[in-house]
Amino acid sequence: MTCALEINDLHKTYRNGLVALDGINLYVEQGDFFALLGPNGAGKSTVIGIITSLINKTSGKAIIYGNDIDTSFAKAKAFIGVLPQEYNFNVWEPIEEILVNQAGYYGIERHEAFNRAEHWLKKLGLWEKRRDIARNLSGGMKRRMMIARALMHNPKLLILDEPTAGVDIENRRTMWKFLVELNRQGTTIILTTHYLEEAENLCRNIAIIDKGKVIEHTSTRELINRLGSETFVLDIKQPLSKAPILNCHAVRLIDEHTLEVDVDKHTGISNLFNELTPLGIDVQSMRNKTNRLEQLFLKMVDEGHAA
Amino acid sequence: MNASQQWIALRTIIIKEFLRFIRIWKQTVLPPMITTGLYFIIFGNLIGERIGEMEGYRYIDFIVPGLILMAVITQSYANTVSSFYMAKFQRNIEEMMVSPTPNYIIVLGYTGGGIARGLIVGVAVTTVSMIFTQLNIHNIAVLLSIVTLTATLFSLAGIINAIYAKTFDDISIIPTFILTPLTYLGGIFYSITLLPNFWQNVSLANPILYMINAFRYGFIGVSDINLSISYSIIIAFIIALYLFCLRLLNKGVGIRS
Incomplete structure (x- = not known):
């Protein structure tokens, strides 16, 4: 079966000479719930940036559901939904519009986009807030809105860069439940987090990155057995x-x-x-x-x- | 992404841009109406009465086309430069970058938004001008094509400015120090035939002169410049700016690290 994500010998050196990735190899199976762990500055967000086209790689290969990002990036992108670490939406836009526009960028008709926005906003408890501008949402709501946005085109691979950072414990657990359900329905999920309890509870496989290199790539069970x-x-x-x-x-x-x-x-x-x-x-x-x-x-x- | 999906993406960006400037119409549509109204009062009515005729037309009738086009130029430029820069600043440009929407659709979408604002403000300012004078239209096709092409050109220029901009200062430097002087010296208030030969030739290097004259031709049938030269220059600029814009986005200048 084709991997959801396959990364071979990925390098990234920034203009200032900083080596962010030093030959990363990773593979994530379809349907997996995968944790990408590492200390701050290890290179996790750079990996995500490259596979979502926000960062140019220096060399190496990344293949998403069989689509090489060098030759068929547009096709590859259609498989990915991404929740970045930082807020990246227009704070003055009503949240329903943000979602509908996002669907439009994937070629989804406006009336269908409104239906999907309703579905995800209700599912994530934001339907009552649909006309509010994003600026007025709480931190947890903003994160949920970004998850809804990432799901508007029904991606097969959902990449979550610290989805529960700054989210209170109750909201975090609700989000975990939601993500487990999503994964059960077949969405492959890659998660980066600093809450290792989150990775242990949710993820079946784990890679640990440090100083731009993968220092561990195995199943969660196998890793814990080593303790x-x-x-x-x-x-x-x-x-x-x-x-x-x-x-x-x-x-x-x-x-x-x-x-x-x-x-x-x-x-x-x-x-x-x-x-x-x-x-x-x-x-x-x-x-x-x-x-x-x-x-x-x-x-x-x-x-x-x-x- | 197939053609129909690309069309949906293009429509989405244009609608988003349209709703953005309409939501803040007090900042985007109203001010140029007031500013241009003041120009009509001061230069058209008060001073214009003393100036007499220009190229055989009442002074106010001579300056109306230039003032309308000036509003179109500044507003289409302002729309794309501010919107694209804010999208970079708030990082919501990433919403488009992570999607399969091709870069040329992003360029066309933002340009479409700039054209929409330019044209809406153009119509609004034209309506204001009708309070002060009776407008005659000499050639509607020239009028509409020139205003649309001009809005296109300056929308593209605004995107390029926004791509390079690193601070809010960077998005106001070009409009203040380049665009405004070129517009004022582009023959809004005078015919270049009034200038000494040397300055007439210098004026010919100003691309805005060609737009204003062609647009004036659409209204009153008088132009200092041959119409086909005007069209050729405007279209050449549009093609060059569009290709440059696309190249910058493809390389990820100012957006990707």
Whole structure:
């Protein structure tokens, strides 16, 4: 089956000499929910810019649903819907007009464009605001409006560059639900995010970019399986003056009611409780210190920087 | 994108541009009506009465075509330069860039918007002029073709200015320091036959002179310039500016990094 996106040896050097991409290779299968991760300035937005024609590449190939951007960019573009990181709409235009115009740029008739605008605005909870100028929308609404705009031509590949940046937790979860549903219906989604919980929950495959190179390209499950140990924070009932000594786990006392424990993946959590109970330590609640993917991500990027 | 989809995209850009300047008609349509009305009062009625005739016509009748065309020139230019620059500034130009709409449709769409504003303001200013004098039309075909071609030419010029503009200052420098002087020296208020030979020849290097004279011919049947030369120059400029515009967009100048 043709890949939704295939990138081979993509290079980008800006006029000021900055090497943003240093030979990127990526492939995203049709129907995938794919995370493109990396620290700020790693090159994620440059990749998106190149495949959406907003940035000129220096060299390399990008193929979208079988269409090479060098030879059939217009065809390739018809497959893509994009939500950029920054707001990029006319703030003085009513949002329904923004959507209808966007459909027009893809050759969709005006009456059909109005129908589609109604569909997506209702779906994303913006129908009541359709006559408002974009400037008057809240941050979360602006993001949703941009998602609706990206979907006006029913793209097969939806690229979301930090879609939930600055969005409150409730709106973020609503957006996640919406995106999962969209992916289930067959839309391939590529997501960049700094919320690694988002990537872990939503994405089946992941690529991590750092300093213009892909340092990891695998499935989310495979990546998380590589995590050797997890750190848990335990809230304990009785106050402690010093950290207990356990056989299989490293323990640190954070304060008299909080312990931090490293749990080896092979040892497991039940073993931890087997050791704590005889010592009379009653655990009230526990949580991961950091998101699992975040732990891995930081480790990989740190290793990359140290190298 | 097939031809019918391209047609839809073109229509979309023109409608968007039309609605944009109509929404702010107090900034786009009303001011040129007032400014030109003042020209008619001051130069047409007050001073014009003392000047007497120009080329055998009342002074106000002589200057009306030039004043109408001046409004068309400034407004068609202003429309594309401000709209395209704002689209760059707010980054909503990306809405078109990421779509399959070809660059030539983007150029034609913005040009269409500029022509629409130029013509609407032209009609509005002509209506105002009818308060001050009775207009005679010598050749309607020349009149309509010249006003449309002129609006086209300056709409394209506005896009080029906007493509290169990096700040808001950059979009006002050319209208202020180049366009306005060329328009005033393009024979709106006088016939170049009044000038010494040397300045007559210098005036011939001003492309706006050819437009104003051809347009005046459409109204009163008098022109300092041969009509076919006027048409040739205007069309040559349009082709050159259109191709240049397209080249800039294809290269992504001022838009893509």
